[in-house]
Amino acid sequence: MEMFKTLIIILLSSVLVDNYVLSRFLGICPFLGVSKKLDQATGMGVAVTVVMLIATAATWPIQYYVLDALGLGYLQNIVFILIIATLVQMIELLLRRFSPALHKGLGVYLPLITTNCAVLGVTINNILDGYTFIESMVSSLGCGLGFLLAMVLFSGLRSRIDESNIPAPFRGLAVTLIAASFISLAFMGFGGIVENIFA
Amino acid sequence: MSKNSNLSVLLNGIIKENPVLVLILGTCPTLATTGTVDGALGMGLAALAVLVCSNVFISLLRNVIPETMRIPCYIVIIAGFVTVVKMIVQAYLPDLYATLGVYLDLITVNCIILGRAEMFAGKNPVIRSALDGVGMGLGFTLSLVVMATIREVFGSGSFAGYEIPFMQEYTIAFLTKAPGGLLVYGLLIALIYVVTKGAFPKKKSFSCEGCPNASNCYTPNCAEKGVEN
Numbered sequence: 220m221e222m223f224k225t226l227i228i229i230l231l232s233s234v235l236v237d238n239y240v241l242s243r244f245l246g247i248c249p250f251l252g253v254s255k256k257l258d259q260a261t262g263m264g265v266a267v268t269v270v271m272l273i274a275t276a277a278t279w280p281i282q283y284y285v286l287d288a289l290g291l292g293y294l295q296n297i298v299f300i301l302i303i304a305t306l307v308q309m310i311e312l313l314l315r316r317f318s319p320a321l322h323k324g325l326g327v328y329l330p331l332i333t334t335n336c337a338v339l340g341v342t343i344n345n346i347l348d349g350y351t352f353i354e355s356m357v358s359s360l361g362c363g364l365g366f367l368l369a370m371v372l373f374s375g376l377r378s379r380i381d382e383s384n385i386p387a388p389f390r391g392l393a394v395t396l397i398a399a400s401f402i403s404l405a406f407m408g409f410g411g412i413v414e415n416i417f418a
Numbered sequence: 419m420s421k422n423s424n425l426s427v428l429l430n431g432i433i434k435e436n437p438v439l440v441l442i443l444g445t446c447p448t449l450a451t452t453g454t455v456d457g458a459l460g461m462g463l464a465a466l467a468v469l470v471c472s473n474v475f476i477s478l479l480r481n482v483i484p485e486t487m488r489i490p491c492y493i494v495i496i497a498g499f500v501t502v503v504k505m506i507v508q509a510y511l512p513d514l515y516a517t518l519g520v521y522l523d524l525i526t527v528n529c530i531i532l533g534r535a536e537m538f539a540g541k542n543p544v545i546r547s548a549l550d551g552v553g554m555g556l557g558f559t560l561s562l563v564v565m566a567t568i569r570e571v572f573g574s575g576s577f578a579g580y581e582i583p584f585m586q587e588y589t590i591a592f593l594t595k596a597p598g599g600l601l602v603y604g605l606l607i608a609l610i611y612v613v614t615k616g617a618f619p620k621k622k623s624f625s626c627e628g629c630p631n632a633s634n635c636y637t638p639n640c641a642e643k644g645v646e647n
Binding site for chain 1: 442445446447449450451452493494497498504505513519520523524526527528529552592595596598599600601603604605608609611612642
């Protein structure tokens with residue numbers, strides 16, 4: 220029961236309170252770049268969630284059973300980025316071979332994820348926070364869902380922005396960032412909720 | 419000053435192609451580390467060090483690295499230098515290491531560094547690549563410090579940790595938090611547009627081809643290239 224509570228807290232806090240995009244600023248590039256249309260935002264969000272889960276499942280054992288066991292902890296950065304890049308390539312190949320429909324939906328987003336800082340960020344953060352394997356997987360799921368949530372919410376907002384008449388200096392990126400700032404402000408309201416959820 | 423002189427390569431990164439405010443690269447660390455001037459300066463200088471080293475190294479190897487394998491090669495070179503810088507910071511500047519945390523690791527996936535490798539170092543001789551690295555790094559540091567100054571002075575009434583007497587009583591606390599970063603960045607980009615009368619953001623010389631997200635990017639800069647998926 221205690222473990223279940225911990226997992227719920229990790230999940231909720233990574234979706235709402237410590238949202239990767241809106242409060243930790245990881246994965247801002249796709250957040251600003253691919254959030255123009257709802258279907259693209261959803262596709263990117265799902266792809267990131269899947270890659271985060273698979274990357275965590277691969278990097279956690281490697282960190283504890285290979286790098287730490289051999290005293291190579293300092294190679295973490297290089298090893299993780301290579302694992303993520305390889306995994307992404309492999310997932311793309313497998314999808315193209317076995318599920319062309321899914322590849323059409325998600326495949327286009329996969330190459331971009333290699334250097335998405337949210338994926339590297341979540342794998343490194345899981346190690347830094349000292350999570351167990353299950354906690355790491357839940358935290359990655361939460362971060363992915365949080366990313367998806369932020370993307371979907373923001374794509375809705377952006378379609379409204381596109382239709383409005385914006386002063387010239389703010390057109391494009393400036394108004395997008397300011398709108399993101401307001402969503403982030405709204406997410407700040409979740410602070411403190413999760414810690415007291417079982418109190 | 420001729421267009422191709424070494425000085426212009428250096429200055430290019432600081433003003434004309436400022437990575438943060440004009441090219442809009444490396445947004446994640448820009449937003450995340452500008453809550454305090456100390457953090458911003460540390461982040462900027464760490465990225466500067468990695469950028470100069472990786473630019474020099476990639477430029478040296480530019481005739482050896484095969485065209486099709488260049489991105490993985492670049493990433494490994496960059497990740498190597500990030501590890502070196504991280505270990506130096508951890509050993510000699512533990513406070514900064516604690517402030518920057520995971521963002522120090524994430525210099526590896528910073529668009530600016532991969533972007534400059536792809537755009538410049540992979541095609542230019544060593545000295546020019548080094549100068550480009552210094553210019554871009556200084557431009558990055560400068561913009562981070564400007565943003566951090568705005569956020570820290572108005573957000574917590576201090577500058578680099580030193581309290582400012584009057585400002586202390588009228589702080590806008592949310593500027594130091596996450597939403598403040600996005601807001602200040604948005605306002606700065608709008609300000610640049612006003613100051614330059616829209617000349618800079620409309621220029622087509624954006625180094626999007628170096629950005630891993632370019633093919634799927636819909637920001638005004640990349641949209642100009644007409645990239646669609």
